[in-house]
Amino acid sequence: MTNAMELYQMLPKTNCKKCGKTSCMAFAVSLMSRELTPEDCPPLKEESKYRESYEKICELFKPSEGATETGLIVHEDLCFGCGNCVVACPPNVANDPYGVGSGKAPTNVNRLVLTVEDGVVKAQNLGECRRFGKNKILCYGCIVTCPVEAIEFV
Amino acid sequence: MEKNYYVCTGCGLLCDDIEVESEKNIINKVYTACRVGVAHMKNAKGETNFLVDNKPVDEATAVREAASILKNAKNPLIFGLGTSTDETQKLAIELAKKTNATLDDTSSFCLGPLVEALLQDKLKTCTLEDVRNKADVIIFWGADPSDSHPRHLSKHSYFPRGSEKQKGWEEERTAIAIDVRKSHTAKICGNYFFQIPPGGDTEFIDALIAALSGKLPKTSYKYPPKKILELANILKGAKFGVIFAGLGLIYSLEDLEPVFRLMKVLNEKANFHLVPMVGHYNMRGFNENLFAETGYVNRVKFEDGIVKHGPEYSVVESLKAKTVDAALIIGSDPLSSLPRSVSKNLLEIPVISIDPCETLTSKHAKIYINTAVSGVEAGGSATRMDGTKVSFKPVVETVHPSDEAILKKIMEAV
Ligand code: SF4
Ligand code: SF4
Ligand code: SF4
Ligand code: SF4
Numbered sequence: 129m130t131n132a133m134e135l136y137q138m139l140p141k142t143n144c145k146k147c148g149k150t151s152c153m154a155f156a157v158s159l160m161s162r163e164l165t166p167e168d169c170p171p172l173k174e175e176s177k178y179r180e181s182y183e184k185i186c187e188l189f190k191p192s193e194g195a196t197e198t199g200l201i202v203h204e205d206l207c208f209g210c211g212n213c214v215v216a217c218p219p220n221v222a223n224d225p226y227g228v229g230s231g232k233a234p235t236n237v238n239r240l241v242l243t244v245e246d247g248v249v250k251a252q253n254l255g256e257c258r259r260f261g262k263n264k265i266l267c268y269g270c271i272v273t274c275p276v277e278a279i280e281f282v
Numbered sequence: 283m284e285k286n287y288y289v290c291t292g293c294g295l296l297c298d299d300i301e302v303e304s305e306k307n308i309i310n311k312v313y314t315a316c317r318v319g320v321a322h323m324k325n326a327k328g329e330t331n332f333l334v335d336n337k338p339v340d341e342a343t344a345v346r347e348a349a350s351i352l353k354n355a356k357n358p359l360i361f362g363l364g365t366s367t368d369e370t371q372k373l374a375i376e377l378a379k380k381t382n383a384t385l386d387d388t389s390s391f392c393l394g395p396l397v398e399a400l401l402q403d404k405l406k407t408c409t410l411e412d413v414r415n416k417a418d419v420i421i422f423w424g425a426d427p428s429d430s431h432p433r434h435l436s437k438h439s440y441f442p443r444g445s446e447k448q449k450g451w452e453e454e455r456t457a458i459a460i461d462v463r464k465s466h467t468a469k470i471c472g473n474y475f476f477q478i479p480p481g482g483d484t485e486f487i488d489a490l491i492a493a494l495s496g497k498l499p500k501t502s503y504k505y506p507p508k509k510i511l512e513l514a515n516i517l518k519g520a521k522f523g524v525i526f527a528g529l530g531l532i533y534s535l536e537d538l539e540p541v542f543r544l545m546k547v548l549n550e551k552a553n554f555h556l557v558p559m560v561g562h563y564n565m566r567g568f569n570e571n572l573f574a575e576t577g578y579v580n581r582v583k584f585e586d587g588i589v590k591h592g593p594e595y596s597v598v599e600s601l602k603a604k605t606v607d608a609a610l611i612i613g614s615d616p617l618s619s620l621p622r623s624v625s626k627n628l629l630e631i632p633v634i635s636i637d638p639c640e641t642l643t644s645k646h647a648k649i650y651i652n653t654a655v656s657g658v659e660a661g662g663s664a665t666r667m668d669g670t671k672v673s674f675k676p677v678v679e680t681v682h683p684s685d686e687a688i689l690k691k692i693m694e695a696v
Contacts, residue, residue: 209433234313246320273441
């Protein structure tokens with residue numbers, strides 16, 4: 129979709145720190161990781177000269193349909209259940225090292241983010257996903273391992 | 283609670299960790315299998331069918347007619363069996379002996395030579411568990427497992443943790459694709475995708491051997507020498523390397539000699555294994571069973587207790603030369619898969635089709651016997667692509683007879 133640099137270009141670039149971040153660039157990074165939302169920058173939201181940028185950024189981050197809490201969408205028509213993402217997902221490996229982490233059937237379904245059901249990947253327990261929660265980080269495990277781009281974060 | 287796992291017979295990977303929810307012999311949900319496997323397992327059918335000249339008959343009639351075709355033929359062809367159990371394959375070999383038949387399977391025009399070389403100990407090989415536990419350099423050559431064996435990378439070859447590979451694929455494994463097109467597997471391999479022109483495999487092997495020996499790698503299609511040297515360096519560093527050889531590689535070679543040469547050099551510089559990317563779930567089993575019985579993996583002709591072997595006994599050559607005068611085809615659809623110029627000769631001889639699915643071949647057959655889906659409705663054992671034996675039980679019960687049961691009855695009647 130976009131990157132932090134492009135977002136930065138649309139911000140006020142005053143580094144006023146009202147968002148709680150040390151700079152506009154830091155705010156852009158927080159936007160990308162979904163730690164903060166566009167409303168968290170008061171000047172952007174309130175000052176009319178930024179209206180256009182604000183709307184554009186909001187558009188980029190509006191929660192889309194079908195998205196789960198982390199913004200994860202599975203394109204079920206594309207996914208063919210190869211399980212690459214299931215086996216590569218770091219919390220899956222940590223929570224079930226000898227099951228999915230070793231390429232096998234899950235043994236700890238209640239704590240797995242991704243599993244394959246009826247030949248299509250299913251996302252659940254999103255609290256475990258690294259893109260979720262307080263210490264969230266940008267994880268690409270399931271994206272780079274998918275041969276058909278069936279997983280997307282919005 | 284101990285989980286009840288089933289084996290998927292959707293491809294040569296024979297995944298053995300599938301959970302199934304079923305009710306009244308209908309499969310409702312399948313866990314962990316890929317889409318191909320799910321489609322295979324949910325391929326539920328209605329009534330059983332026994333057709334003679336496209337008219338419904340009972341089982342006894344169909345069996346009797348089939349036996350009489352085989353009895354009256356001088357040189358029947360028995361073909362297929364890639365999706366049949368070991369037990370069925372062994373029966374088919376016995377039946378071929380009894381009826382003086384020509385016996386062949388699809389391996390004669392795909393991976394047969396490679397499996398033969400492995401059975402004759404001409405190439406170093408390993409199991410898929412070894413790959414998971416130890417492999418650090420994995421080459422997919424003329425193979426696209428992401429399409430043909432969807433769980434290959436996740437269950438064995440690239441992503442899983444193994445006993446000696448605990449840090450994960452990013453750090454501990456290098457996956458390489460050598461292919462004529464950017465396949466789904468090649469995409470996963472990223473920078474380690476080496477795209478070569480169609481038919482360019484032999485030259486690429488020679489260039490790679492040169493690079494491994496410290497010489498300048500040259501190809502007529504001007505593959506950047508730097509890239510080949512880079513590849514050679516990775517291969518030299520392999521502690522446990524494996525080449526997954528697919529049809530793309532085999533079709534491009536005149537014979538296996540370049541593969542032998544490459545494997546020899548690779549094993550002088552490093553440690554490399556080769557595993558054939560067998561497609562049908564038990565094609566390798568057919569090769570092994572026939573090899574145990576006759577010393578050949580395919581293309582044989584039985585004649586009064588002796589075995590003849592040669593290219594003229596392949597399905598393609600024997601149909602081309604019209605040397606066979608009837609055909610028993612088990613779990614295969616040569617009318618769709620063989621070139622029309624060859625398969626059209628099947629229309630001139632009586633054909634018995636034994637298949638869980640209606641196919642073009644079954645539609646044109648004199649006799650069609652609709653059997654249980656092997657591995658889903660009937661159990662048995664099979665050989666995985668890497669040579670590992672796998673036994674399985676049926677997932678659901680069925681009214682359809684297994685191909686094993688049918689062959690037994692035909693055998694008694696001839
Ligand atoms: S509040 Fe807005 S303008 Fe101020 S530093 Fe944060 S992003 Fe920049
Ligand atoms: S983003 Fe990372 S943690 Fe989240 S589902 Fe994908 S691989 Fe797993
Ligand atoms: S989302 Fe992609 S990687 Fe995951 S199972 Fe589906 S196809 Fe495979
Ligand atoms: S990879 Fe092959 S054996 Fe495994 S689930 Fe898929 S079709 Fe079945």
